[in-house]
Every structure is written in structure tokens, then in C-alpha cells.
Amino acid sequence: MFASFTQIKNSITHLRIGDWLVIAISSVLVVYLFQHLWSHEHAAKVQIRVGDKVHATYDLNLARHVQVTGALGEAVIHIAHGKARFAKSPCHNQYCVHQGWLNHSGQAAICLPNQISLELIGEKKPYDTLNY
Amino acid sequence: MQIQTTSDDHRIAKLAAFAIALHMVEALLPSPLPGVKPGIANIVTLYVLLRYNFATAAWVSILRVFASSLLLGQFLSPTFALSLSGAILSLGVLGLAVHLPKRYFGAVSLSILAAFAHIGGQLLVVRLWLIPHASVAYLIPVFALAALVFGLINGLITAQLINKHQRHDQ
Structure with missing residues (x-):
């Protein structure tokens, strides 16, 4: 058959x-x-980490400028309209700033030199950790 | 007392038995994800639909669902409900799609449409009864991909069987 x-x-x-x-x-x-x-859920919050500690978690709908002091100096993070980005960073290569606005849950901007990272989280986190 | 049976009944019984056998073979195969299965028994349904008529195909399909679930000990279980809802919805779509112009639409079209209807019926039961929250949405693309791939393969096999049969007739 x-x-x-x-x-x-x-x-x-x-x-x-x-x-x-x-x-x-x-x-x-x-x-x-x-x-x-698949993972195109709009994010609800941004979690800012300095080193290995959670520095703060902010709601993405409230516009604000956040100043965070990392290993090199002070970085400025802008939050507005459900998005977040590194606006200023004292790091050398500025990769984090060039990454621009993040708005989907699970997205992250990591500034290694300054040891500050942004991670967008939705209503529920899509995964607990990422290993490279 | 003896029930009078017609040759149609015999044909339905034979074809249904064949579909049940395929269903059993498939039940032995491991599945990467619950619900993702090739559905090779649907080849029989399609073949019957194209070779005979819709009523025969519907009988074969529904008999297969009931008998297979009895044999596998799944009668009236969620698995049975999924199987039945999938079969009913894909029969519904096949009943409509069989009227598409034969010149342009062959067994492959019917197979893919039926496969999508099948997962549609199953997801409906999952959403309404088994897992009533939105997390199922995450699985829909995987099911849809499986429907496309297996629908295509089953359709190609059916087309080949029909071709072979027509050559026999000539």
C-alpha cells in the first residue's frame, strides 16, 4: 500500500x-x-541589574529617567511608553546605547564594562535564566 | 436474528479495519510532543473520500476513532475527545473542500486543509475544556507546522494511491 x-x-x-x-x-x-x-509579548516592566544584584524594577508605562551607578560611573536609563533604553553610559564602546529602545519581553541590553543590564519582563517571565 | 448487511457495509468495515490498523501502528510510535502525530490513518479517510463518497469516508473516520479508542483503552478519555473533535472538524472541512474544482485541487489540498481543521478541532477542546488558559497559544505554531508537513506527506501518499488505482482501471 x-x-x-x-x-x-x-x-x-x-x-x-x-x-x-x-x-x-x-x-x-x-x-x-x-x-x-512566540515571545512577541509586549513587556510590562524593566528590571535593572548592577553587577549580580537587582537594582530596581520599574513599570514601563511610567516615563522616567533613572540614574544608576555602575562599575565605571553613572549611566542614564530612559523609560517611556512601554519602552526602555540606555540613554547615556560611561562605557567605551557604547554598545548598550546603540542597542536603542527595547519593548518586547525577554529583550535585554547588557553593558558589560559598566556591569549594568536592562531586562524587559512581561506579565510572566518567559525563561528564568540564559547561559552563554 | 440476522442483520442484513449490504456490500457498502462490508466495504466500510474493511476500510475502517485498515484505518484502525494504521492508527494502532501509529500509537506505538513515540511522539516528540503530545498531540504531534503523522495521522497516517487519515490517508484512508482521504482515499475513501476521493474513491467513493463523503458518507463512506465519514463512516470510516468515525468508526476508526471509536474502535481505536476502545482498543487503546482511551474511550471517553481526553485523548478520545481530542481524536473525535479533530475527526469531526476535519470531516466538516473535507465535506466542503471536496466540492473544490478537481482540475485545480487534488488530494494534497484536501489533506492539508483537513490537517489544519484537525488541529483546530483539537485546540478548541484543549482551550475550552482541558487547559482553559492562554498558555496553549504557545503551542499553536508547532501544531500548525506539524499539520502542514504531515498533511502534505499524507496528501502526496493519497495522490499516489489514487493515481495507481486509476491506472489499474484503464
Whole structure:
């Protein structure tokens, strides 16, 4: 009863235009579902860490400028409209500042030289820890 | 007392038995995630739908769900409910999709549409009854991908079987 692999290949060549249409639409649907249902939850809070300690957790909906002193000096973090970013940092390469605004839960900006990190958390944290 | 049976009944019984056997084989296979299964028994449903008619396909599919759950000891369990809701929804979609123009839509289209209806029916039961909170949403993309891949493969196998059969007839 089971068709062999070459027979399956043969039946691929017999696919009709509607079949290709169904395959294409379903593929788009699957990609759409992955994009929308996997970790694109908007964040509710930002957690600021200095070294290995949680410095503070702020609500993202309340606009404020936060000054945090890290290993090198003072960094400024802006929070507004459900987003957060490093606005100023005393670090050399400024990667953290260039990362710009973060707004999805699970996103993080880590300033290694200054030992300050931002992590966005949603209503519930998608994971407990990340190891590199 | 003897029940009068027609040749249609015999055919349904034979085909359903075949679908049940495939269902049993599949039950032995390990699954990476609960609910993600190739659904090879659906090849029989599709084949019957294209070769005979919708009523026969519906009988074969529903008989398969009931008999398989009895054999596996899952009758009236959540697994059975999932299986039945999936079967009913995919039959519903097949009942509509079979009217699509045959020139453009073959077994592969029907198979993929039925596979999506199948997971749709199952997710509905999961959401409404088994796990009534939103965390199921996380699994939907995985189920949808499985429906696309297995629907495609089952459809290709069915198309091949139908082709073979038509060549026999000629």
C-alpha cells in the first residue's frame, strides 16, 4: 500500500495549481503564527541589574529617567511608553546605547564594562535564566 | 436474528479495519510532543473520500476513532475527545473542500486543509475544556507546522494511491 519514495517524488510533479496555492497559504499561516505567538509579548516592566544584584524594577508605562551607578560611573536609563533604553553610559564602546529602545519581553541590553543590564519582563517571565 | 448487511457495509468495515490498523501502528510510535502525530490513518479517510463518497469516508473516520479508542483503552478519555473533535472538524472541512474544482485541487489540498481543521478541532477542546488558559497559544505554531508537513506527506501518499488505482482501471 505504501508508495515508495520515487513514487512520492512522482506525485509531487502531479501537484495542481490549487495544491501549490494551499501549500503556499498554509506556509504563510505557519510563519505568521510563529511570529505572532512566540515571545512577541509586549513587556510590562524593566528590571535593572548592577553587577549580580537587582537594582530596581520599574513599570514601563511610567516615563522616567533613572540614574544608576555602575562599575565605571553613572549611566542614564530612559523609560517611556512601554519602552526602555540606555540613554547615556560611561562605557567605551557604547554598545548598550546603540542597542536603542527595547519593548518586547525577554529583550535585554547588557553593558558589560559598566556591569549594568536592562531586562524587559512581561506579565510572566518567559525563561528564568540564559547561559552563554 | 440476522442483520442484513449490504456490500457498502462490508466495504466500510474493511476500510475502517485498515484505518484502525494504521492508527494502532501509529500509537506505538513515540511522539516528540503530545498531540504531534503523522495521522497516517487519515490517508484512508482521504482515499475513501476521493474513491467513493463523503458518507463512506465519514463512516470510516468515525468508526476508526471509536474502535481505536476502545482498543487503546482511551474511550471517553481526553485523548478520545481530542481524536473525535479533530475527526469531526476535519470531516466538516473535507465535506466542503471536496466540492473544490478537481482540475485545480487534488488530494494534497484536501489533506492539508483537513490537517489544519484537525488541529483546530483539537485546540478548541484543549482551550475550552482541558487547559482553559492562554498558555496553549504557545503551542499553536508547532501544531500548525506539524499539520502542514504531515498533511502534505499524507496528501502526496493519497495522490499516489489514487493515481495507481486509476491506472489499474484503464
